[in-house]
Amino acid sequence: MMDAGRHPNITLLTNSEVAAVSGYVGNFKVTVKKKPRYIKEELCVGCLQCIDACTYKEAKFADEFQMGLGKRKPVYLPFPQATPQVVLIDPQRCIQLKTGKCKKTCAAACDRNAIDFEQKEETVEVDVGAIIISTGFQPFDATRIPAYGYGRYPNVYTGLEVERLTSASGPTAGEVILRDGTRPKSVGIVHCVGSRDEKTNRYCSRVCCMYSLKLAHMVKDHTGAQVYNFYIDMRTPGKSYEEFYDKLLSEDVRFIRGRVAEVTDWAVKPEEEGKLVIRVEDTLIGVVRRIPVDMVILSTGLEPQADAASVASMFGISRSADGFFAEAHPKLRPVETNTDGVYLAGCSQGPRDVPDTVAHAGAAASMTIALLNRGQVTISPTVASVDEKLCSACKTCLSICPYQAIVFNADKNIAVVNDALCKGCGTCAAACPAAAITARHFSDEQIVAQIEGLLREPKTAEGARP
Amino acid sequence: MNFEPKIIAFLCNWCTYTAADAAGVARMEQPANVDVIRVMCTGRIEPMFVLKAFAEGADGVIVSGCHPPGDCHYTNGNFKTFRRMPLLERILSQFGIEDGRFHWGWISGAEAPKWAELARTFTEQVRGLGPLNWKDQLASKED
Amino acid sequence: MAEKLKLALYWAASCGGCEIAIVELREKILVVDQVADILFWPVAIDAKYKDVEAMPDGHIDVCLFNGAIRTSENEHLAHLLRKKSKVLVAFGSCANEGCMPGLANLYDRQSIFDYVYLESPSTDNPNKVVPQTQNKMPEGEIQIPKFYQTVKTLAQTVDVDYHIPGCPPQAPQIWAVIEAIVQGKLPAKGSVVGANEKTVCDECKHDRKEKAVKQFYRTYEIIPSSTQCLFDQGLICAGPATRGGCGALCTKVDVPCRGCYGPPPHVVDQGAALMSACASVVDADTEEEAARIVGGIADPIGTFYRFGLAASLLHRRKI
Numbered sequence: 022m023m024d025a026g027r028h029p030n031i032t033l034l035t036n037s038e039v040a041a042v043s044g045y046v047g048n049f050k051v052t053v054k055k056k057p058r059y060i061k062e063e064l065c066v067g068c069l070q071c072i073d074a075c076t077y078k079e080a081k082f083a084d085e086f087q088m089g090l091g092k093r094k095p096v097y098l099p100f101p102q103a104t105p106q107v108v109l110i111d112p113q114r115c116i117q118l119k120t121g122k123c124k125k126t127c128a129a130a131c132d133r134n135a136i137d138f139e140q141k142e143e144t145v146e147v148d149v150g151a152i153i154i155s156t157g158f159q160p161f162d163a164t165r166i167p168a169y170g171y172g173r174y175p176n177v178y179t180g181l182e183v184e185r186l187t188s189a190s191g192p193t194a195g196e197v198i199l200r201d202g203t204r205p206k207s208v209g210i211v212h213c214v215g216s217r218d219e220k221t222n223r224y225c226s227r228v229c230c231m232y233s234l235k236l237a238h239m240v241k242d243h244t245g246a247q248v249y250n251f252y253i254d255m256r257t258p259g260k261s262y263e264e265f266y267d268k269l270l271s272e273d274v275r276f277i278r279g280r281v282a283e284v285t286d287w288a289v290k291p292e293e294e295g296k297l298v299i300r301v302e303d304t305l306i307g308v309v310r311r312i313p314v315d316m317v318i319l320s321t322g323l324e325p326q327a328d329a330a331s332v333a334s335m336f337g338i339s340r341s342a343d344g345f346f347a348e349a350h351p352k353l354r355p356v357e358t359n360t361d362g363v364y365l366a367g368c369s370q371g372p373r374d375v376p377d378t379v380a381h382a383g384a385a386a387s388m389t390i391a392l393l394n395r396g397q398v399t400i401s402p403t404v405a406s407v408d409e410k411l412c413s414a415c416k417t418c419l420s421i422c423p424y425q426a427i428v429f430n431a432d433k434n435i436a437v438v439n440d441a442l443c444k445g446c447g448t449c450a451a452a453c454p455a456a457a458i459t460a461r462h463f464s465d466e467q468i469v470a471q472i473e474g475l476l477r478e479p480k481t482a483e484g485a486r487p
Numbered sequence: 488m489n490f491e492p493k494i495i496a497f498l499c500n501w502c503t504y505t506a507a508d509a510a511g512v513a514r515m516e517q518p519a520n521v522d523v524i525r526v527m528c529t530g531r532i533e534p535m536f537v538l539k540a541f542a543e544g545a546d547g548v549i550v551s552g553c554h555p556p557g558d559c560h561y562t563n564g565n566f567k568t569f570r571r572m573p574l575l576e577r578i579l580s581q582f583g584i585e586d587g588r589f590h591w592g593w594i595s596g597a598e599a600p601k602w603a604e605l606a607r608t609f610t611e612q613v614r615g616l617g618p619l620n621w622k623d624q625l626a627s628k629e630d
Numbered sequence: 631m632a633e634k635l636k637l638a639l640y641w642a643a644s645c646g647g648c649e650i651a652i653v654e655l656r657e658k659i660l661v662v663d664q665v666a667d668i669l670f671w672p673v674a675i676d677a678k679y680k681d682v683e684a685m686p687d688g689h690i691d692v693c694l695f696n697g698a699i700r701t702s703e704n705e706h707l708a709h710l711l712r713k714k715s716k717v718l719v720a721f722g723s724c725a726n727e728g729c730m731p732g733l734a735n736l737y738d739r740q741s742i743f744d745y746v747y748l749e750s751p752s753t754d755n756p757n758k759v760v761p762q763t764q765n766k767m768p769e770g771e772i773q774i775p776k777f778y779q780t781v782k783t784l785a786q787t788v789d790v791d792y793h794i795p796g797c798p799p800q801a802p803q804i805w806a807v808i809e810a811i812v813q814g815k816l817p818a819k820g821s822v823v824g825a826n827e828k829t830v831c832d833e834c835k836h837d838r839k840e841k842a843v844k845q846f847y848r849t850y851e852i853i854p855s856s857t858q859c860l861f862d863q864g865l866i867c868a869g870p871a872t873r874g875g876c877g878a879l880c881t882k883v884d885v886p887c888r889g890c891y892g893p894p895p896h897v898v899d900q901g902a903a904l905m906s907a908c909a910s911v912v913d914a915d916t917e918e919e920a921a922r923i924v925g926g927i928a929d930p931i932g933t934f935y936r937f938g939l940a941a942s943l944l945h946r947r948k949i
Contacts, residue, residue, distance in 0.1 A: 411896065413830075413831040413874070415838060451906055454894075454906065469898070
């Protein structure tokens with residue numbers, strides 16, 4: 022990431038979002054809103070003295086990167102490897118930004134005068150030839166499966182939360198401990214939470230079996246606890262993945278095949294008191310079991326981002342049935358979309374792990390390089406065209422093009438089709454009440470000729486058809 | 488003389504046309520009565536085509552494409568189709584063309600058996616209604 | 631002195647509005663009188679059918695034929711005037727596309743007669759007398775023209791040389807055509823004259839925007855804005871699917887265009903074109919919503935085919 026940040030040909034617009042996109046392949050205009058950090062990026066060197074000096078002596082607010090398990094101050098670095106290595110101030114938490122009445126000890130501590138409480142949102146317009154969408158995924162919200170008790174029972178965690186617990190730079194410096202500070206002696210890892218599920222997401226999230234195995238290994242390593250993995254199938258394709266699973270089998274991690282029905286704190290037997298009980302049908306032996314554990318880890322799946330619909334609409338791309346952005350062809354064109362010049366990289370197109378994401382992103386990059394180097398785009402000839410002599414500017418066609426390929430030329434008072442954006446669906450030609458739009462190669466005359474030809478009476482015996 | 492209905496089907500390239508092609512390749516049983524006109528998207532289909540087909544002598548007409556809301560290769564061409572077809576249905580009815588002669592719907596590229604089934608049942612349905620012979624309307628009905 | 635143009639005018643199944651349109655030339659009709667001899671014009675001069683029959687073929691230079699072909703008399707005159715005229719012009723919407731008489735194609739002869747002569751609330755016909763084509767009287771046998779099942783346009787009956795659209799054609803346009811005839815500047819045979827190539831929208835001053843119709847209104851249901859496009863407001867304005875040249879008279883007073891100048895060039899079926907435009911811009915993203923909104927159009931065939939039913943692809947309702 023640092024290399025990307027430093028490269029002279031790369032401009033990073035962080036803390037920003039795309040507000041609008043217009044244009045077409047080779048000629049996109051993207052409007053970006055840069056939200057204020059309240060820090061002058063070019064001056065900050067990431068010394069973090071402002072954080073120490075903050076009027077809040079203790080970190081008080083849930084740290085998003087630590088999945089809410091750790092705390093941060095209003096001024097903070099998003100995560101240790103953040104690029105650029107620049108802090109930002111949270112306007113919802115900072116006293117100065119909320120009330121205007123703070124001693125601003127942070128600003129005083131900054132010997133570069135990098136703090137700027139007056140900073141405003143900036144709008145930046147960039148002209149680009151190609152777009153790569155790598156907006157990632159959002160984790161499944163485990164509260165959607167109330168039976169698993171996430172949010173009710175303090176010792177039910179998601180996989181991402183436990184990632185932070187096991188991390189040396191996490192909120193507990195790598196100690197896997199429960200909310201009350203004790204170490205778990207038994208841990209249940211529930212696979213397929215929000216995946217392969219008719220009620221939530223039908224698809225497999227691809228990465229969870231592997232990360233569940235990793236967590237099983239890490240948790241066992243950090244705590245010595247008895248670890249159970251509850252799975253439907255063990256999905257371990259990839260180099261050395263199956264071998265890793267084998268290793269865990271020999272580490273005394275217990276594997277139970279069954280979709281967990283419920284996590285409950287209602288004890289039925291004495292050994293269940295004070296624990297969380299996982300109820301599951303162990304399908305390999307055909308018995309419904311109750312397994313008491315101290316800690317439950319839910320291996321939550323991957324979902325498209327919540328704003329996927331509006332992002333798709335903004336970039337003029339479509340989504341697959343599962344909600345991820347749609348690739349142009351499921352086998353042969355994994356990084357292109359149906360919109361020329363817009364490519365996909367990584368989980369925005371569908372769940373995948375790091376090696377697969379690197380490959381996917383490399384493909385997107387190389388297609389972009391090829392496009393920009395070619396300097397020309399070959400488009401299909403089956404595009405629509407407006408006859409200037411007939412178009413009377415009724416504007417019926419403008420709103421119905423799926424690609425906004427029709428624009429209104431106010432000088433000539435006619436509609437004009439952008440050949441580069443037009444995909445040849447013909448819906449404008451069908452709608453035009455003046456027959457001013459021709460769908461090339463599927464014109465009214467051509468289709469009418471087909472109708473007439475097919476229905477022309479044969480010169481053979483009556484009623485005879487071949 | 489057995490009446491063989493003449494049916495014109497306007498199919499979208501990416502979905503129903505693909506299904507019809509697959510049905511043919513898989514040798515699924517279909518009557519020869521259905522003639523297909525391929526368009527790239529059902530959004531291309533204007534009411535005039537259907538009226539022209541009936542005017543030229545079709546006994547039945549089919550319009551079929553990708554399932555809304557998400558299957559359309561052009562994102563929402565089929566939305567225009569489901570806006571136009573109900574109005575066209577009413578017009579056909581006001582012209583005195585029986586309901587059973589016009590069918591519009593959605594068949595995806597993976598639903599070849601559904602296409603073969605439609606071809607079979609629609610042909611029989613139109614056969615039951617008899618010939619439409621629209622050209623006779625001006626010619627022989629004058630006594 | 632150049633020979634005067636030999637002019638004939640005839641009305642078949644019509645309302646008489648096209649005759650009034652000629653009179654609308656006002657003082658210019660005196661110019662017409664100067665340059666032309668009107669040989670036959672039933673509403674205005676006393677020539678008879680036998681006078682026309684007596685003419686040599688092609689004797690009439692230009693015949694302006696208005697009205698649709700409803701009866702055997704209309705048909706006879708269409709053939710007769712075709713024979714006796716060098717140039718036959720389909721004048722007005724009835725002759726060109728059927729216009730209002732064409733709407734009778736939604737019915738057949740029997741149901742029309744039943745309603746008009748027997749069933750209508752204001753009919754007083756206790757003896758159930760219904761027209762017959764022949765009737766024996768003491769004085770002899772009389773015949774009246776046959777009432778056909780189907781109204782036809784002039785072009786569906788005989789070859790037509792030029793088309794002047796409109797219900798009625800507007801006087802300035804009629805004048806422009808007369809000038810062209812006198813100067814010998816008519817375009818290729820088969821052309822539409824006295825009208826524009828673009829649609830009514832081109833002449834209409836309402837402000838048009840991208841369309842998204844949530845509901846269709848009948849003209850009495852709303853008082854439309856005078857500046858916004860009437861179609862945008864949900865009124866079914868035929869302007870986008872209608873040939874221009876009338877000056878957009880109706881939309882000028884916030885009344886939606888009804889389509890009387892017929893289809894624009896290249897449009898095969900005016901009703902189908904207008905129907906497609908209306909439905910395409912319905913603001914609905916589900917089948918149910920779309921069906922609901924288009925379901926709000928009260929009488930589709932009467933709305934979209936108001937003027938052009940006889941000339942449309944299907945011509946009439948199935949008998």
